[in-house]
Amino acid sequence: MEHARLVTPTALAAVPFFFLFLLLCLHADAATTLLQGQSLGRNDKLVSPNGAFLLAFFVPRGGGDGSRAYLGVLYARAAEETVPWVANRDAPVSASSALYSATVTSSGQLQILEGDRVVWQTSNTPPSSSSGNNNNFTLTIQDTGNLVLGNGGQNTAPLWQSFDHPTDTFLPGMSITLDRRDGAVASNTLFTSWASPGDPAPGNFTLGQDPLGSAQLYIWRHTPGNTPNNSGIKYWRSGQWANTKFVGIPWRSLYVYGFRLAGDASRGSGTRGGVMSYTFSAYNESQFRFVLKPNGTETCYMLLESTGAWEVVWSQPTIPCHAYNTCGPNAGCAAADDHGRAAACKCLQGFEPRSEEEYYGRGNWTRGCVRSKPLTCSERNVEVSGGDAFAALPGVKLPDFAVWESTVGGADACKGWCLANCTCGAYSYSDGTGCLTWSGRDLVDVYKFPNGEGYDLHIKVPASLLETGAKRRRWTAVIVSVVTALAVVLAACGILLWKCRRRIGEKLGVGGREEKKPRPSMLHPRREAKNDFSGPKQQPDLEEAENGDSCELPLFPLETLAEATGGFSDSNKLGEGGFGHVYKGSLPGGEEVAVKRLSKSSGQGCEEFKNEVILISKLQHRNLVRILGCCIQGHEKMLVYEYMPNKSLDAFLFDPARRGLLDWKTRLSIIEGIARGLLYLHRDSRLRVVHRDLKASNILLDHDMNPKISDFGMARIFGGDQKQENTNRVVGTLGYMSPEYAMEGLFSVRSDVYSFGILVLEIITGQKNSSFHHMEGSLNIVGYAWQMWNADKGSELIDPSIRSSSASREALRCVHMALLCVQDHACDRPDIPYVVMALGSDSSVLPMPKPPTFTLQCTSSDREGFLGGNADYYESYSASDLTVTMLQGR
Structure with a gap:
């Protein structure tokens, strides 16, 4: 059977211009769609409307058999051959043959032919014959790379599509x-x-x-x-x-x-x-x-x-620990080296190897571990066990075969449910997963994540094991303390003896006296030469950032801060977040302060705490919060700030009862103050700082409603002429992160500019960026603001509580500037010096912003799942202050 072939350039050589134009039009249409009866040959192709994908025959590269050809979807813009979908992967055609082709049959199927032989065809059942439908079957390649076999547009449902029959690519x-x-x-x-x-x-x-x-x-x-x-x-x-x-x-x-x-x-x-x-x-x-x-x-x-x-x-x-159940049941896997090239297996707490001979003699852990002592509940056969407890295993990949207890809410309820069920051997609870339990099964595929990632697993064990372990740890601590004390005493005696012998030798004239060398100060120790490091430095040393100047902050005793805050009472609590709580305090001299007390489970660890202490102590500006001191005592880590009587910006901006207190003059002053603070961080300070977590809850307001940028735990220093950096830890708040940072881990001063643009839109509208998901056809605050501004409805963006009294021209200029700041590409955004200049001048002409394309859409169901089903939390004015941290694989 002969088929009409797609038009090729060689067939157009002797055609008059008029007919040439008509044929080119037909060819343009055929370039996306293959009609019934047409053939796609070895040199033909279909191209998606956006030019991103094409359908053609190809011979695989990468060491494959060059005599085989396949029909596949390829990326048109990739530098190397990239094939996300293959039709006849089980039945290639001969690459040397000129007789193979693809065609759409009259029965509504896509076939690959080699001569008259059908090599491959789609699996769809031919539709029943009906008048007018027989000769209109088409094959179209869409902008997504999906191949759709349709019935000439008369039936919206596809007869067959490649997305329903994937190969190796999602x-x-x-x-x-x-x-x-x-x-x-x-x-x-x-x-x-x-x-x-x-x-x-x-x-x-x-x-x-x-x-x-x-x-x-x-x-x-x-x-x-x-x-x-x-x-x-x-x-x-x-x-x-x-x-x-x-x-x-x-x-x-x-x-x-x-x-x-x-x-x-x-x-x-x-x-x-x-x-x-x-x-x-x-x-x-x-x-x-x-x-x-x-x-x-x-x-x-x-x-x-x-x-x-x-x-x-x-x-x-x-790495080996990523593979399924590397260490066998009831054992955990951890990386044995920094690169994870080897696995270290260890029995979970409450478990032991099946036998000592097996533990020391075998070369693998496929058989895993067994309980070292039966659970009390299983021996007594009662519903509630008073003799069992839970051993916490933090930061792990949770085991396989979990059961979601949908009716159990809260960590305490989840723990109680597992304790009351004899078959339950472990549980885990988090806002994202809910209550997961493991009953009647071994704990398999447990991986201990590095860097504090992962989830907490609570393993049920006899309480006696925990008591024995606690006693062992106490005795170990006592022994270590005694040995350390003896070592210190012996070292002191050795130094004293050496000095005495030296003085006696000098008096007797034995040996010459060495030339005195200046001893390094205890406050400013002399730095030794460092070994070369082959990799790039992630961040300039904070202690060296100011030419070696050390950070000297007052250290407050824990007792002083506890007394100042009334024992950290709830009545003095100013706020809380993922880091812990902030309390109002009064020092013995009467000075009011804000005490930031980091919780033990805070995502802000030692590095972030050190970062904030050293960084803020070196930054002094009227629009940056001032740190007065810190406290490091035992497990307690606290920062002492100047007290801001009006708390944070979000407490006014997103509270319907207090939003009206922020008139337009105050809001504009806040916008300009934040911009001046960023100008100092990005250009005018001795350190070039990228904040990375700029949001309304991190803008504090003093007695006169002057804004002060706070929370520098995630900030990074840029050295010299450094423009941008790539990080392995993406930190910040969803909704405020720029696209290149959220997607690729690339951040720069323009990342702060993006967050500033979101903040400006929130200040003008009086709404959180997440609240615009309620709007019909909305995207986020960026998409909504663009739609209104582009339709000359920018005045409708202004908060209704101040719309009548606001200077609409100034407000619309701020919206214009915000849309420039939140453009998708960092190179399109203005820098902060330009922002400060433009906000302070009405005469400068602002460029046109580009329409946004990166928008994070969210349905109501998505929102409930994302926030753990807590609708009240979403509606509160702290719903979007979820700070996220994730590792970027590079």
Whole structure:
């Protein structure tokens, strides 16, 4: 059967100009759609409307068999051949043949032909014949890279689409779906790796949802003879979904990349029926892809538009501890070296190796550990056990086979539920996961994360084991203390003896007296030469940032601060956050202060505390909060600030009862004050500082409503002419982070400019950036402000409580400036000196801002899941002060 071929340039040589124009128009249409009866040959291609994807025959590179050709979807703008979807991966055609083609048949199927032989065809059932529908089947490549086989536009539902039949790549617009509506697995979307980098044939690894319905993702490895349709051997596990990220990937907030979990998700293993789907919708469909590589590694790539190269964002599994259950049941895995190239296995608390001979004699941990002592509850066979307790294991990847207790709310209730059930061996509770329990199963695939990431697992053990361990630790502490004291005494005696012998020698004339050398000061110790470090320095040494000047802050005794704050009473509490609590205090001299007391579970650790102490002590400006001293005593870490009687900006701005107290003159003064503070940080101070967490709750107001920037725990210093930096820890607050920082870990002074723009829009509107999700068709505060400003409705953005009295011209100019500050690309944003200049002058003409494209959309259901289902918390004026930290794989 002959088919009309796509128009090619060689067929146009002798055609008159008029007909040439008509044929080019037809060709432009055919470049996106293959009509019924047309053929796509070896030199033809379909191109998506945006030019990002194309459909064509290709011969794989990367060491593959050059005699085989395949039909696939390719990235048109990538520097190297990148194929996210392959049609005939099991049935290649001969690359040397000129007789292969792809066509849409009259029965509504896509076929690949080699001569007259059908090599491959779509699996859709041909539609029933009806008048007018027979000859209108088309194949279209969409901007997402999806191939859609349709019925000429008469039927909106596609007959077949490639997104329903993925190969090895997860693209925006796809879904990973598990259908268990009848209690059994009706369908499960699976991604199958290539056999090798140059062979698209199905490989040895597949990825999909847990068939038990736990909403976890698994990678299975298949042994010879085991087809991908079977489960295979578990090779990697993502961990439970925790609203914004996976438990097994705690540093990567996939919520920012557009990941959502929709459907009847039970979070833990179970037999619940329903349909669960992971969806993926990035703001730029052609920039991100997730690939299951031939070696079983799931890797996220980002396309760099400037070069067309692919950059690795993150990848797992990459170290032995990432692999599934490396250390066997009831054992934890931790990296044995800094690079994680070796695994160190250890039995969980309350467990021991199966036998001492096995522990010392075997070379692997596949059999794991067993309980060293039975639980009291199981011996007494009662509902509530008074003889069992919980051993905390912080910062881990939670074990497999968890069960989500949907009716249990709160950490205490979760603990009580597990303690009251004899079969429950462990529990974990967090806002993201809810109450997870492990009953009647071993604890498998436990990984101890470095750097304090991960979740807390509470393992049920006999209380006697904890008491024995506590006694052992006390005796160890006593022994260490005694040995240390003896070592100090012996060292002092040795030094004293040496000095005495030296003086006796000098008096007797034995040996010459050495030339005196200046001893280093105890306050300013002399620095020794440092060894070279091959890698880049993450941050300039804070103690060296001012040419070696040390930080000298008053140290307050704990007792003084406790007395000043009334024993840290709730009546003196000014506020709280992820770091801990802030209390009002009065020093013995009568000076009022604010005491920031870091909690033990604070995400702000020793490094952030040291950072804030040293940094703020060196920065002095009227629009920066002033630090008066600190307290470091035992586990307590506190900072003492000047007291701000009007608390923080969000306490006024987002409280409907107090919002009206901020008239336009005060709001404009606050905007200008924040800008001057940033100007000092970015340019005028001896240190060049990027704040990285600028938001309304970090703007304090003094008695005269003057703004002062606070909370420098996440700030970073830039040295010399440094423009930007890449970080392994993305920190900040969702909604205030710039796109390049949230997505790529790149930050600069323009990142603070973006946060400043969001803050200006909040000050003008009197609304939190997250509150605009309620608007119909809204994006976020940036998208909403752009829509109103672009439609000449900018005055409607002004807070109604001040709209009648505000200077609308000044307010609209601030909106204009804010939209310049929140542009997607950092290079398009103005710097702070320009912002300060433009805000202080009405005569300068502002450039036109570009429309925003990066918008983080959120439905009401997403919002409830993201905030743990607490609607009241979302509506309060501190809902968006969620500070996030995640590791960026590079």
